[in-house]
Amino acid sequence: MNVSPKDLRQVVVFQNATEADLRQILENSFPRSVEEGEYFFLQGDPANYLYVLLHGQVKLLQTNLRGQQVNLRTIYPWQMFGALGAVRDKINYPASAMAMENCAALAIKSLFLKDMLRTRPYLSNDLMHLMTDYVQEMQVRYRELATERVDQRIAGALLRLTAQSGQKTDKGVELSFSRQDVAEMSGTTLYTVSRVMTEWERRGWVRLGREQIQIIKPHELVKIAEGTER
Amino acid sequence: MNVSPKDLRQVVVFQNATEADLRQILENSFPRSVEEGEYFFLQGDPANYLYVLLHGQVKLLQTNLRGQQVNLRTIYPWQMFGALGAVRDKINYPASAMAMENCAALAIKSLFLKDMLRTRPYLSNDLMHLMTDYVQEMQVRYRELATERVDQRIAGALLRLTAQSGQKTDKGVELSFSRQDVAEMSGTTLYTVSRVMTEWERRGWVRLGREQIQIIKPHELVKIAEGTER
């Protein structure tokens, strides 16, 4: 995959960058391909590179000491991930980045971007936007996990996915996620996700397939997520 | 409470600021006192000000539609809170800030700091540090809530508090928090906190009082938090 400086404008953090800056960024980066199931980096690795996903889909996973993991976020093309190293020195990735399909990404040296940030306020500003978004999303998910019933959280996760990555088709929005994926995103188990969503299918709100979820009545899911109905 | 520019250096985000900048910040801010139980701001209010706490203790709470709330963070003197407005335009506070005791704080106009950030890379950088710390803490807490047993989470919360605000005394570290506080910080109920901690007291690991927790054997709590013992 070949990337031109202009293409990089699709990256939120680079949206206001000058043509010259973009070229410089490209010069200090290299492409990296990772096959499905492999990792861009593992939790605990030194955060020497940050990535811009060009193609595919990446999961950011955090693992505890006993190996149980949660999905912190899913990355889509032109999104940046692993950017912490550009802010802090000598830091390790707090999560692992797994390729959900065959992926291509642009690897940018953390130190290079860190240097650039020092003299490009617009870059700092845009990166900060990203961080604040992220903080807020995590706060909401934390609150949901602490106070919401599991069906509310699943509905919330599906609605977030719909907004982030839904493919609109003739009949409803189509999501490509396994039950396990949804479970990791809503802090539950694949069994519970299956049970809850099967009930929703019975009611005609969603249509289910293998690694496939069609949202037919998003409005009903909103009511579930809000807790106004059960 | 009177604040000099130099005092502001205690604020992490201002640690590298020039004397002139600090003076300017002070000129564009005003003191605000809030009594115990009252709010600096409510979730949903337009985020026009950010605050530096001078005295007291502030809880950041997020509330869901049914009024259940979680404690996102506790603020201590010289920490900044409500800083989102300095990054994004037209944003509302995503949480409420409640004074746990009589509090004094410095209110700084968001727009003013936002302007300042544009031309002060060191400020951006330090603010970004704060954000990344926050992101990481929320990620960890989220993972804990999703995968850890309740006793592990309570132990984790106590250990975090020990690091952040523990008063060292002759016999162990002393924390001033109610069971309800601990419950909100570990995503459970005051009943469960009471039961779990009472058991720990029986084992001689902690000593309990009214709004008071003395950590006697932190090492044992670490083992609980890690899940290596039950």
Place this chain on the structure above:
DNA sequence: CTTGTTATTTGCGCTAGCGCAAAGACAAAT
């Protein structure tokens, strides 16, 4: 000392959700 207030403990019953295990469905490969 008395009284009122607030924090804490504890008994008790209950249920939401977990997680094993086995069966079924689907897709890709041979």
Place this chain on the structure above:
DNA sequence: ATTTGTCTTTGCGCTAGCGCAAATAACAAG
């Protein structure tokens, strides 16, 4: 067509943790 592997569903039993209610303890004010 058959095999193989993965994903999904579902029955079943279980228990961790919730949350009411009532008792108790600690503190504050008069």
